[in-house]
Amino acid sequence: AAAAAAAAIDSSSSSSSSSSSSSAARPLLQPPESADDSVHGPIVLNQDCGVDLEAQGVPTIAIIGPSRKGKSVLAGLLAGGDPKLFPQSHSSFQAMTSGTQIVEVPDLLPGVSVRIVDTEGLSHVGRSRSKREAIVRQFLVSTYLTSSWILWLDSEVLSTSFFTMMWLVHDYVIDVLKVKDAAGDRLPRMMYIRTQETEVQQREYVGQFADFASFFEAAMQGHEDGDILRSMFAPDGVHGHALPIWTLQDLEAFEQQTFWSESHDTPFKAAVAQLRERLLNEAIVSPSSSSSSRSVPPLLPSLAALEQHLPRIARLESFDPRDHEAAKISRLRQQLRAKYGRVAAAPGTVGFAGGQVASVPDLLNIFDPDDRDVRKWHGRIDQVVAGRLQEHCRQMRLEYDVAIRDPEVEAVLARFSSVADAFSAALELFADEAGPLSEREILRGAVEHWGLDPDITAKALASKVQSTEAAFLEKSGFTAAEMKRLNLHEKIRWRIEECVMRLRGKVATEMLIIEDDGAEGEEAISTTERTSPVWRLGEWRWQLAKKDGKTRASRVGPIPREYAVCVDPNGSGVHLLEERAKTKKDGARITAGFPVLHCDGAKVAAPQPTSK
DSSP, X not given: OXXXXXXXXXXXXXXXXXXXOSOOOEEEEEOOSOSOTTOOOOOEEOTTSSSOTTOOSOOEEEXXXXXXXXXXXXXXXXXXXXXXXXXXXXXXXXXXXXXXXXXXXXXXXXTEEEEEEEEOOOTTTTSOOOHHHHHXXXXXXXXXXXXXXXXXXXXXXXXXXXXXXXXXXXXXXXXXXXXXXXXXXXXXXXXXXXXXXXXXXXXXXXXXXXXXXXXXXXXXXXXXXXXXXXXXXOTTOEEEEEEEOOOHHHHHHHHTTOTTSTXXXXXXXXXXXXXXXXXXXXXXXXXXXXXXXXXXXOSSSSHHHHTTTHHHHHHOXXXXXXXXXXXXXXXXHHHHHHHHOSOXXXXXXXXXXXXXXXXXXXXXXTOOTTSHHHHHTTTOHHHHHHHHHHHHHHHHTOOHHHHTTSHHHHHHHXXXXXXXXXXXXXXXXXXXXXXXXXXXXXXXXXXXXXXXXXXXXXXXXXXXXXXXXXXXXXXXXXXXXXHHTOHXXXXXXXXXXXXXXXXXXXXXXXXXXXXXXXXXXXXXXXXXXXXXXXXXXXXXXXXXXXXXXXXXXXXXXXXXXXXXXXXXXXXXXXXXXXXXXXXXXXXXXXXXXXXXXXXXXXXXXXXXOSOO
């Protein structure tokens, strides 16, 4: 069947090159008849477009894309090669096509007529709120509903403008008009055509892929918006094709209506012929063929059926990139409120949540210093909020710069920016891994100055808490009552109580001590081993998290390890030991204490162990 169709295509191309059996294209969809540019009414279906509007299931190929990419020329070539069918502009800045133009080519295959639709360029969509842009967007929706094949012409691969247009169609045709409820085979097919492809561009895939089509298929599989395209078009109906540079020889042959003659042979002609054959083979199969395949009609049974949809399409005021963004921003506001509560007030601004605005302590209590995002941004909660906002925007496909211009979003960011310094101060003084009230500094003080005595330690820490609180109040401008409402401040009391309890629970025992650990991964050096009485202190967070840019920081900061203290035999000082497991040369696994801190002159009562 495919071979028969290909032969019929060759025959139709040859006959079309000698004489065109189609009249020139006529306007299909036109702007509303209104002299007032502020009126965005529905576009008009031209009753005198030269085709039978009531005819059902006529295969239709529509060509869309940015301005001045060669859409009208390609439309003329697909229709048989008559340059008079569609007006063309060879200017780089002046377009000829306005609205949509249609021509019906009878017997493109035996017994099958095909409609070719040329459309106005879409380059300016999303740049203004002019009447012209609103109309072009209506053209885009209507073209999707009435096409069997949609051809997108572009000089890039999966360009931003392409996905902008596809998202508009998806959100306001698939979702609003519910046309996806139609059978999958009734959905149109998509051919993404990279036009004017150079040899330099071909180096992007030559050597790894057989052709641009294979390269495009691989790009689609890994693209984040690939599923959207697959939901909009027929199963296995999204393809890629490349057209090489259009030469002067091609132009002259086209103007002389000899493009499809055997005497004209160029890479551009070969690429167009391959495209034409695929379009007709996959979507348009002769009814006389013995194959079970059939021609694939557009979503709407006829062009006349489009007319009842036009007023509804025109009323889709949200069918605008910025208005679509407004709906996404509304969802973004809801996410911010759900995560942070009522952060800021903006009197007179529509959309702000009601209720009392959160106090500064309440805002700071939202954040945990052990949270991965807080650690990533080094405790700057304004950067945490901005980073999370950027990720939300990425997931919603919303431009961050657009989101932060919203008054509520802007106010939320500003509020967190105003309190970020207070959180940083609380983090530094109350929760920093090496801060004055961290487990590390409490353990250091207990070993160096307080003789591991829990009562002396508790008294000394109470004094240190007072000085730390005074430093925080000066830095933050908080009142004492506000400070005491902070979770970070409350954790100080818990931390001190836990540390004092560990000191009360210290146990005298004996431990193998290794003075020299050697290089990482080596066995213990036996000449420096000794067994000594120690105070075992339990688990403490002593080691600081590595910040060399290579080690991935723990979500909860330093990992707690077992520590002990041994007193020098001559009483001149003490050693803080970290307990570690070690494998010796003979394969034996041992646990020993390794010195991590030596305190000359520190006074600690010598342990009197009763067990090892």
